[in-house]
Amino acid sequence: MSLTFSIQTKGLTKSFGPFTAVDAIDVEVGKGEIYGFLGANGAGKTTAMRMLCGLLQPSSGTGTVAGFDILRETSKIRTRIGYMSQKFALYPDLTVKENLSLVADLYAIPRALVKERIAEAAERSGIQDLLPRRTGELPWGWQQRLSMACATAHxxxxxxxxxxxxxxDPLSRRVFWDLIRAEAERGTTIFVTTHYMDEAEYCHRACFLVDGKIADIGTPHELKTRHQVSTLQEVFLTVAQLARRS
Ligand SMILES: Nc1ncnc2c1ncn2[C@@H]1O[C@H](COP(=O)(O)OP(=O)(O)OP(=O)(O)O)[C@@H](O)[C@H]1O
Ligand SMILES: [Mg+2]
Structure with missing residues (x-):
């Protein structure tokens, strides 16, 4: 059990039949770190994340999340993590408050704390005035803030x-990253995927995945220096070209 790392994997692999979606990745994420997991469509980001969350059985390799084994201790992992999936996973016909209440039940938040935790999560995400509103009627950026509140209420x-x-939209993206950074400042480790390279600049470290393999890892500054470019957008293009040539 690692005390230093929130997430640690060795040779983590997922194959679907003959196709290897995640290919022997070694990842180490420190406590309180904002770790960007970047790559093109189909690179294997969601597949890797689902293995780390205990939602998908790895084909081979090992790993720990919050110190627990991703093969044998998935139920312990699930109580210690929050997961905001790529597809919207809440109920559009329920109100914001009802969605938060469902999540409180799911994570077995003690009855005496539920009201306080819902209010706190809503306030942190800036949706405290929307609690009675029907979720599906809200603009998309606000729905994503509710998803964030649901993923962090416990x-x-x-x-x-x-x-x-x-x-x-760009303004809501900026606000969302303020929420992510505030969460990290409270000591939460963040493992995040994005296709927006301006957002990747906010990460403490970024990991580039190409065709299921790790192509490079570093701080935004290290990556730009190593590849002699000025933006992470250019790093993205360079590592993809280099990885495919080798
Ligand atoms: N259940 C599955 N069965 C077969 N192939 C799968 C399955 N799940 C994912 N894949 C394949 O694995 C590869 C990686 O998919 P994944 O969804 O992890 O990529 P991603 O990096 O998250 O992409 P995106 O940026 O589009 O979300 C893709 O080629 C995908 O088609
Ligand atoms: Mg994905």
């Missing part, structure tokens, strides 16, 4: 965010 140690700002 105070997880590690937060997995799979493209939380997909299809969100």
């Amino acid at each position: 105070h997880p140690e590690i937060l997995f965010l799979d493209e939380p700002t997909g299809s969100v």
